[in-house]
Amino acid sequence: MTKDRANGIGGKEPDLDWNAINWQLVERRVKNLRQRIFRAVQSQKWNEVRSLMKLMLRSFSNLLSSVRRATQLNQGKKTPGIDQQVALGAKARARVVRQMLEYQMWKAAPAKRVYIPKSGGKTRPLGIPTLKNRVAQGVVKNALEPFWEARFEANSYGFRPGRSCHDAIEHCFRFLNKRSRSRWILDADIKAAFDMIDHDFVLSKIGCVPGRGLIKRWLKAGYVEGGILHATEYGVPQGGVISPLLANIALDGLQEVVGKKFGFVRYADDFIITAEDRSALESLVPTINSWLSRRGLELNTDKTRIVHISDGFNFLGFNVRQYSNKCIIKPQMEKVRLFLRSIRQWLKANAGTTALEVILNLNPRIVGWAHYYRHAVSSRTFGYVKTKIWKALWQWCLRRHNNKGKGWVRRKYFTAYQGKEWKFFARFKDRDGIEMNLFLEDIAEIRITRHVKVRGAASPDDPALSEYWADRRLPQGRMRTANRSNVRFIDAAPKA
DSSP, rough: OOOOHHBBBBBOOOOOOGGGGOOOHHHHHHHHHHHHHHHHTTTTTTHHHHHHHHHHHHBBHHHHHHHHIIIIIIIGGGOOOOTOOOOOOOHHHHHHHHHHHHHHOOOOEEEEEEEEEOGGOOEEEEEOOOOHHHHHHHHHHHHHHHHHHSSOOTOOTTTTTTTTHHHHHHHHHHHSSOOOOOOOEEEBBBBBBBOOBBBHHHHHHHHTTTTHHHHHHHHHHOOOEETTEEEOOOOOOBBBBSSHHHHHHHHHHHHHHOOTTOOOOOETTEEEEEEHHHHHHHHHHHHHHHHTTTTTTOOOTTTTTEEEEOOOOEEETEEEEEEEEEEEEOOOHHHHHHHHHHHHHHHHHHSSHHHHEEEEHHHHHHHHHHHHHSSSOOHHHHHHHHHHHHHHHHHHHHHHTTOOOOOHHHEEEEEEEETTEEEEEEEEEESOOOEEEEEEEGGGGSOEEEEEEHHHHHHHGGGGGGGHHHHSSHHHHEEEEEOOOOOOGOOOOOOO
């Protein structure tokens, strides 16, 4: 076996047993290469950077990792492109690996255009690449991303490893708490950012690095809608594996344009800028538009506004507002209503289903929604949501048994558990045939915690921060129990 093969670089694997792959070893090899690229960029050893990126592009471990991500880990794994190909089983995934070893990646296929609903009755276009293109984009992304992680601005949080919406929200609080002099906010949104990014600008900013030619072909591959091929002269396809990285590359540098005089937080194409007075923000808007225009972009005038902190603004599903000189961050009420509406709609559409199926469907939705909002001032909102869900369930029960009395309905679907009354439950049998109760999750019992913001420009690709990221992967490294003395956790009741 060659040294390259031992490191997961190059070569073929004639008989691949997907279930026997040592994924810890695979991911460790990919991580090691990413960190070497990051370190070489920091040291400005550009020849070494190119060599390491080429190694990543032909790494067999990188290929395995990219196939796994595209076919097993990503949410879109069941959505095919124009090739109608998915790989949902071990044999199918192993087959994709063998196909990729023979695949000529420069043959970029067009994406399939689909539309998903947005708020306000609008739709958002998605471009779904073929399975092979998704895998190839994952391979290139692992080579390109650490190169840019060593250069990205600290206040950029969207679609980056180790960063999240909660980091951006926590950063907002730091700018706008009672000790801050920033009272005015430019709540900005870039108009159709993914759809309008200038290809030439992105390619010029990427520079002559390995994989650039492949990225150009993916950008120019077009999309198929209604059986007709359409050309793409600008924009990156939403749905592409590498698209968020390309958008971040295009928007990198905005923090420098804004300058140190202002507070700045960006999550993908949404960003806020804070200042001590309104006129400073008004004078900054033309500068931002000029900077964006070179990228084929502009501010969305319908969604961009300058507001005072006492009036508040919505950002990433949260409402940020100052009450009596205290900055309070709560779940955005429109998102609360949208979540409750989705629960009611599902219950109405599934009037004939069983209580067990209701719990199995609602529990992950309730827990997922609550975990997103549990780092804000959410306890009363959670109580409000709990009440509304209970009412929706009670109506669902009464509709199913309109010939029965309410006492009978209560005994059938609700019981006391751990000192709490009216717990919605269902009976089921475990693998051993033992009958047990399954309960609906109580959102009001989910603990409010404080999210700990990621440190400065820290990146998981930085080998010097290995201990920091090992600690951050643990729950106590990312969050702490809410301290009632912290003004951020003074609760406020939602308005219906």
